[in-house]
Amino acid sequence: MAVSICRMEVSGKVHALMHLDFFYPSAGFVVSSGNYRPDPSGKFIYGYYTTNWLRYDMFQYDIEADDRGTVYNTFGENFVFHSYESNPVYKKLAGTGFITDPYPFQLGPVMQLTDGSMLVLSNKSLxxxxxxxxxxxxxxxTEAGLDAPSPEEQHQQTGLAKWVDFTTVTLIGQDKTGAVYYCTGINDYTNGVTFYKLYPKKS
Incomplete structure (x- = not known):
């Protein structure tokens, strides 16, 4: 079995970008998963690669240049954390990485935003x-809600985003206004799925 991720040219020709090789070789860069993340700009897609099948790196593939560019060790990278919280109770000081997994236990914990950044579910916060x-x-x-233990007052389902508990959400997408859509209850066969809209901060 071989899983290929391709693009279609204006001429109608199919061009292979990357492939997951299981006994049957194919064209394009070799990756470790048939899953991928598209960039909303249409310029990049993100693939996954691993050497031990335990921890995955994410790499950015430039579709226009037809080139596999930077490889990101998202869990091992040192990220600088920018805090906008004035209350020391909820303030976070240091940055942390996130686990890249093409087969996450929870559906939709990571989403690509239109500005090229990654929106990641982290404990009770995003x-x-x-x-x-x-x-x-x-x-x-809350910034404190990115780690455990989280503030007990962060338990709302709607209202001011600071106090919403995002623990079980599935990230869906973003519209042209910058609003992010997500849902809860994908495994709730009694009450069903509930959809939410997270409005962008007013400038």
Whole structure:
């Protein structure tokens, strides 16, 4: 079996970008998963690579240049954390990496945003990672909620994003206004799925 990730040229020709090789070789760069993450700009896609099948690195593939560029060890990188919290109770001082997994236990814990950054579910909050500049900040929820134990008052389902508990959410996508969509209850066969919209911060 071989899983290929391809693009279609204007001429209608199919061009292989990368492939997961199981006994049947194919064209394109060899990757460790048939899963990938598209960049909303359409310029990049992100693939996965591993040497031990325990921890995966993420690499950025430039579709236009047809080149596999930078490889990111998202868990081992040193990210500079930018804090915007004035209350020391909820303030986080140091940055941490995140685990890259093409087969996550929880559906949709990572999502690519339109500005090229990564939105990552981290404990009760959402973290934003700039892979290029190696920086991180709290996108929604409390900064303290990015780690455990989290503030007990961060338990809302709606309202001010700072107090929403994002623990079980599935990230879906982002619209042209910058709003992020997510849902809960994907395994709730009684009440069903509930969808939410996270509005961008007003400038």
């Amino acid at each position: 973290a934003n990672y700039d892979l290029v500049n190696k920086s991180e900040y709290c996108y929604a929820g």
